[in-house]
Each structure stands twice: as structure tokens, then as C-alpha cells.
Amino acid sequence: MRTLWRSFRARLLLGSVIWIFAGVAVSGFVLSEIFREHVTAQFDTELKGHADELAVLVHVPPDGAPYLQRWLSDPRFQPPGSGYYWQIRRKGGELARSSSLGGAALPMVGPPPGPGVSRQSFISGPTGEVRLLERTVTPTGTGESLRIAIGADQRLLDDVLSQFNRTLALSLSMIALGLVGAAFLQISFGLRPLGKIRSALAAVRSGRAARLPDDSPSEVRPLVQDLNALIDANAEMIRRARAQAGNLAHALKTPLAILADEGARLNAQGQAEAAHTILTQCERMRRQIDYQMARARAAASRSTPGAVADAEAVLTPILSAMRRLHGPRGIEYRLRAYSPASAAVEAQDLSEMLANLLDNAGKWAATTVEVAFDRPRPDILRVTIDDDGPGLVPEAWDVVFDIGERLDEHAPGSGLGLAIVRDLATLYGGRAWLEKAPSGGLRAILEVPAAPGSTMKRRY
Structure with missing residues (x-):
């Protein structure tokens, strides 16, 4: 998590995602509530319109049960179980009801509402909770009050709201994902100059450029x-x-x-x-x-940033010089190289390290000195130099790297060559050491940083 917060892109994207989803969630809640209130009000208005129509159509004969002069204009009150119901009750107990009730009656509890008053309530109907509207009306010419009720299943309203909420959630989710994608593109585009600066710095460090480009945005210029x-x-x-x-x-x-x-x-x-x-x-x-x-x-x-040396280009003139120097003694230098191989080292310093190691190997070799390059890791260039000379005892492998140490005072040299090699390698973040060569002689190994982006291919 700590690594995540070190990224500008991650911070900006996370902040954008939080605000986008928070905004979308709040918007979805507000829109859902607005739609619920609108649909509920429309539903209740529709019930009131049906109640007005029912009050006009009801007729009460002097000695009979009330009835409607014609069916309501909305056909949904007719099929059984449709969820739309009406019912009329008179004081004597006689009642009329819609065919959608299927012979059942709506429970009308409590006293009837007063004249000119509409009362809303929820009751249990044939197929669930019913949203009920009640009125007390007096048909013309009768002088008798009737209690009319008209209602609809609450599930009908809930189904409309649920369908709208599902559509709203799907739509807002797609909008949120689109906004997140747009935010990612915007952040990536906005931070692209920083990526170019990073690439330019890598080019400076690798020696491919001397300075950073000046054509940068005003914010980072x-x-x-x-x-x-x-x-x-x-x-x-x-x-x-x-x-x-x-x-x-x-x-x-x-x-x-x-x-x-x-x-x-x-x-x-x-x-x-x-x-x-x-x-x-x-x-x-x-x-x-x-x-x-x-x-x-x-x-x-x-x-100095940008120090890069082509190992093979540095090695070639050194091998030529060593063959002239030690060739008269019958010493053969063999190269097993990889090409191209670049080191993040100043060419003059790499030349000095290789020259000291090859010269030391040539002094003690019997017939052959072999040079090989390899990359144990992508960021390391290793040079291995083997000779077939008498070698050294393991106790002396570190001693010879000390300043001025010479195990054979009769051999030519100043005793500084290997000390310079180790110090130069250490200053560049590398190392140098000795081992026993497969031929029985001495193996000198030099590891230095590889140039960024350099690759190697074996040359047989």
C-alpha cells in the first residue's frame, strides 16, 4: 500500500474513482427518490380519477343493491387477480364490487371518511398489500351516503420502481465505468510529460543524450x-x-x-x-x-551520467597490444565474446582494468589466455580471464589485490595493477576477484554494471 501511494498516477486515479462512484451513487439515490415520488403521486392521482368516475357511475335503486350504470373505462378492473379493485358499500350492508376481486371483499375497517374527504390506507388484498383510496359520496336523487373504495396492489407500483432502479443502476454503472476510463486516459495523458522526462533521464544516464529536451510543458519546464x-x-x-x-x-x-x-x-x-x-x-x-x-x-x-563503454571495442586494441607484448613468448590470446556488450563504465577506466588483468594473465600464462563475457544478471557485465599458468594458492587470492603487493619480486611490474582493478571496479559498484581456472591456472573475474538497455548475443 505504501508503494501504491508513491505513484502520482495511482493517487490521482484512486481519487477520481472515489469521487466518481460517490457522485454516481448519490445521483442514483436522488434520481430514484425523485422517480419514486413522481410515480407514487401519479399512481395516487390515477386512483383519484378512477374514484371520481366510480362516484359518477354508481346507482342505488330504492330497494336493491348499488350497481354501476356501466363498466369503468379502465379495463384492468375486470380480469380476476389483475390487482385493480373497486368496492361500494351502503349502510344496510349491501355492496357492489369489481369482478377482479373474484367474489372476495376488501376489508374496510373503521368509520367511513367524512363528506368530501379522501382517505388513503394500506390493506391486505387478494394478492398482497393494496393501496386503497376511500370516499363517502351521496348519489344524486337518493339522499343516501355510500362508502366507495378503489385500490391497486402495491406490488404494481413496486414493480415499476424496481424496473426503473435496475435500469438506472445499469446506466449509472456504465457511465461510472466510462468516467473512470476517461479519468485514466486524462491522467495518463496529463502525466505523459513526466514519463518523457524519465525516459530522457535514462537516455542521459546511458550516454545516448547529453541533456534533457527543452520542449516540456510549462508546469515541468x-x-x-x-x-x-x-x-x-x-x-x-x-x-x-x-x-x-x-x-x-x-x-x-x-x-x-x-x-x-x-x-x-x-x-x-x-x-x-x-x-x-x-x-x-x-x-x-x-x-x-x-x-x-x-x-x-x-x-x-x-x-558523470551517461558513462558507457563498448566492451568489445575497448578489448580489441588491448588484445592486439597484449599479443605483441607477450606473443614472442608463445602466449596466445583467445576471445570468447558476446556482442554487443556495453558497460556503464568510462571507456578509459574499463580499458585500464582489462589491460591490467590481461597483462597479469600474460605474465604468468604458459601458452594460452582466454577471455569470455557473460551476463549473470541483466544489470551486470562479467569478464572472465583464464590463464594456464602455475596459479596461486587460495590464501593469496585476496593478498595480491593490496597496494604494492608482489608475490614474485623478480617478475616485472609495480604491484599496483590488481589493486587499481579492484578499486576501480568498487567505485563503479562492481567487484573483482580470483579463482582457480579449469586449466589449473588462475581465473580473474571482473563484474561491472551493464549499460541500461544493452543486450548480448553469443558469437561462436
């Missing part, structure tokens, strides 16, 4: 402008940070080169101890500068 300003400011800040880091590295490497030359000069003069100290410290400083520069560049790249 300030938001788009602020986001574009933030993107521009962030890009400018990162550009300046990279420039400053590059200037600092250049400023430090120049004195280091001078110190290294001085150490070489001292060594040439026979001052080996002093020269060794200077050269060792220069090498340590150079390693730290390279390491920290790689971290700073990766941190800046991670903060």
Missing part, C-alpha cells in the same frame, strides 16, 4: 531547466577536477623525473647506496601517484 543546469554544472565540475588532477600529476612527475635522474647520476658516480634510496622512494611515489590518479579519474567518471 522549470524542473527540466534545473536538471539541465545541474547536469551542466556537474560536468563542468568534473572537467575541472580532472584538469586539476592532471596538472597536479604533471607537476609531481617532473620533480620525480629530476630526482630519478639524480639517483641515476649518483649511481654512475659509485654512490650506490644513496642512489638506491632515491630511486626506491621515487618509484614508491610514482606508484602512489598512478594509483591515486586512477581512483580520482574513476570517482569523477562514476559521478
